[in-house]
Amino acid sequence: MVLAAADRAALRALWKKLGGNVGVYTTEALERMFLSFPSTTTYFLHLDLSPGSAQVKAHGQKVADALTLAMDHLDDLPCTLSALRRLHAHELRVDPTSFQVSPQAGPGPPFPATTGRGRTTPAGRPLSPQLLGHCLLVTLARHFPGDFSAALQASLDRFLSHVISALAADCG
Numbered sequence: 185m186v187l188a189a190a191d192r193a194a195l196r197a198l199w200k201k202l203g204g205n206v207g208v209y210t211t212e213a214l215e216r217m218f219l220s221f222p223s224t225t226t227y228f229l230h231l232d233l234s235p236g237s238a239q240v241k242a243h244g245q246k247v248a249d250a251l252t253l254a255m256d257h258l259d260d261l262p263c264t265l266s267a268l269r270r271l272h273a274h275e276l277r278v279d280p281t282s283f284q285v286s287p288q289a290g291p292g293p294p295f296p297a298t299t300g301r302g303r304t305t306p307a308g309r310p311l312s313p314q315l316l317g318h319c320l321l322v323t324l325a326r327h328f329p330g331d332f333s334a335a336l337q338a339s340l341d342r343f344l345s346h347v348i349s350a351l352a353a354d355c356g
């Protein structure tokens with residue numbers, strides 16, 4: 185799926201406005217996600233997830249850099265993010281179903297079992313990266329209320345959906 189010219193223009197303008205602070209917002213989005221959807225902490229038990237954690241901040245910066253890279257390669261997201269996809273699929277062993285919307289994902293206690301680096305995706309309740317996208321939307325809406333029109337929300341939502349699809353799909 186290709187993003188419309190209007191989406192691209194809106195996204196590029198937003199990213200320009202975020203400047204060097206994308207990591208600040210992705211970190212806040214991660215913190216919100218861990219608090220609002222505790223089940224998402226399952227994959228990150230090896231990190232210090234306390235408020236203000238330097239490890240979460242470092243992870244937020246990595247996610248921010250990946251999103252900025254994606255923003256610069258909107259026409260070729262699957263290939264651009266293929267190394268990241270392989271990392272999540274093979275090393276971290278994030279279940280591919282985690283990259284789909286799950287009607288069962290949502291607030292709740294952390295999952296008892298784990299896979300990947302000692303973490304497991306519990307059957308029937310895949311984690312949803314859409315939750316991270318959702319928290320990023322909330323974060324940006326909070327910081328940029330004047331800019332955050334419904335149209336911009338839709339553009340950002342489409343972009344994040346593309347990124348998540350690319351993390352789940354091989355490039356040809």
Ligand code: HEM
Nearest residue numbers: 227228243246247250251276278282311312313316347348
């Ligand atoms: C928008 C979706 C996502 C993006 C852009 C993203 C991006 C990234 C990036 C850039 C890294 C660092 C890679 C490196 O160190 O080379 C990473 C690591 C990681 N990701 Fe993701 N990710 C996403 C979704 C997810 C999801 C859904 C999960 C699990 C539910 C997940 C779990 C992890 C874990 C466990 C690590 C390793 C953290 C560590 O040990 O430091 N990611 N991700």
